[in-house]
Amino acid sequence: MAPAPNAATPAGRPADEELSRRILDVGLDLLHEHGYAALRVEHVAKAAGCGKAAIYRRHADKAALVAAIVLAHAEIGECPDTGSAREDLLEHALQNQRNQEGKGVAAGRAMSAILEPEVFALVWDSLFLVRRRHGERILDRAITRGELPSDVDPDVILDALSGLTLLRHAIEGVRVEPRQYLALIDALLTSPPRLLHASEGTD
Template identity: 50%
Template sequence: MPEPQRITRGRPQDEDLTGHILAATLDELMDQGYAALRIERVAAAVGCGKTAIYRRWATKGELVAAAMNHGTTIGAIPDTGSIAEDLVAHARQNAKNQGQHAGNHNPYTAMVAPEVHEILWDGGFLAQRRDMGRTLLARAIEREELPGDTDVDAILDTLAGFVLYRNTIRREPVSEQDLRELAQALTAAPPRRGPSAQ
């Protein structure tokens, strides 16, 4: 006769605890925002002690950066054969990442906190997504779809800023048509780097 299945209750096992902490941190960010986020509330939501959190992340900024990395889908580098459509797909992933978090606060506004931004920009999802954008624009320059002196950072900043502003300030969904019109405008007359640009 098989033994009855043992049901465990209480706090999650250690191998699952990290994921629960990161998810609870995102919930807290959406509910309270970065400035008001408290480690003790995250710990209470998970059912662990604060020490379990501080063993993993030494500061609130490190915890929030880890939660944002955990909750962001990096996606793939689009390759549609058209730079405008590649940019639409790239920006659509940004919009999807930001739009999936419904609450009083968009957790992506925590990116402006210096202690969070430094981590995200130094190997986190911000750096990864930026590298992907640069790759698809470099590919378009190689196939002469864009001029060689195209200011790729200006294009990526414009698209990213548009999505972030719509999602966090106006709190409006970003439509496919909006992204396509902006991408087409940016690639039809791309911003150019000046003669002294690196």
């Protein structure tokens, strides 16, 4: 009889889960230090205390390794729902910031790795698309509550807010203060961008 085709224990020496974790952890550090192009898989192995084979047994190639590093440390977070669009958007922006400041997955040099085409394709859905859905849900609820007009342009609000963080952290390397997020959010909520802008039509 086949020896227990149970997926729980596939027989043989089990993979060292602690090592799997260590690879992703030291990988993030080295990614911050060197960026994508200068990152050496062998250095990751050395720092994790293993051979290259252990890494390639877990990840198809360097791009997949880096994508796994990014996804393992990305803080997607829950979609905020405080009952106030202002507070929801602030929390949403702060979640973004947490991923891009300090040792975040999108901080400084690590951002170049995410934009590398082969890595980008692997992290796009899980990283950007999910967070985008959160933002859209926040705006939908705000419309339902009457905090925003129904023809508000979500692209401008969400991308200006996320773009502010992206530019400040990835390019300028400077932190955004919570009061600066609030200043932008208040401006956007006070005169909300519309899909059909008010200045059009009578021009």
